[in-house]
Amino acid sequence: MGSMEVNKAFAAILIAGIAFSVFGFISKLIVHPTMPHHAAIQIGEPPAGAAPAAAPAAPALEPIGPLLAAASADNGRQIAQRQCASCHSFNEGGRAGVGPNLAGVVGRNHGATAGFNYSAAMRSKAAEPWTYEDLNAFLASPARNMVGTRMAFAGLTTAGQRADVIAFLRSISPNAPAP
Numbered sequence: 001m002g003s004m005e006v007n008k009a010f011a012a013i014l015i016a017g018i019a020f021s022v023f024g025f026i027s028k029l030i031v032h033p034t035m036p037h038h039a040a041i042q043i044g045e046p047p048a049g050a051a052p053a054a055a056p057a058a059p060a061l062e063p064i065g066p067l068l069a070a071a072s073a074d075n076g077r078q079i080a081q082r083q084c085a086s087c088h089s090f091n092e093g094g095r096a097g098v099g100p101n102l103a104g105v106v107g108r109n110h111g112a113t114a115g116f117n118y119s120a121a122m123r124s125k126a127a128e129p130w131t132y133e134d135l136n137a138f139l140a141s142p143a144r145n146m147v148g149t150r151m152a153f154a155g156l157t158t159a160g161q162r163a164d165v166i167a168f169l170r171s172i173s174p175n176a177p178a179p
């Protein structure tokens with residue numbers, strides 16, 4: 001490669017750099033961006049005197065008791081097989097998968113399946129039994145109902161579907177209280 005070829009390579013790099021600088025200068029003259037007056041994200045502690053933002057209120061759930069009278073355990077079984085069976089089993093003495101076995105869950109204490117590693121949120125409610133209203137709220141949105149749960153299910157938005165699933169869970173819970 002001759003000395004002229006090396007000079008051409010350096011000249012090409014130099015011209016490209018000058019062209020980018022000129023284009024940048026011209027674009028700043030044409031476009032006038034508006035810069036924000038304050039940061040969009042606050043990192044660290046909020047300024048003194050600033051009140052913490054209130055969490056949005058969860059929509060109120062309608063009581064599940066009246067819906068249980070007309071609920072279908074067969075429809076609930078189908079919904080549970082479609083939505084829940086990939087993580088849970090429903091037969092007495094069945095395996096624990098990603099989630100615990102749900103046989104006998106109605107009336108049983110939260111986090112009571114032996115040998116299953118529950119989240120801290122679920123273990124904190126270990127002394128409380130699963131009521132119909134607890135199941136309704138949990139099935140509507142597990143993450144919102146029990147902050148810190150490891151259950152990644154988004155929830156059942158339809159109250160009728162939740163009632164059907166709860167009726168199914170009641171049918172496989174021999175010690176379930178009457179609704």
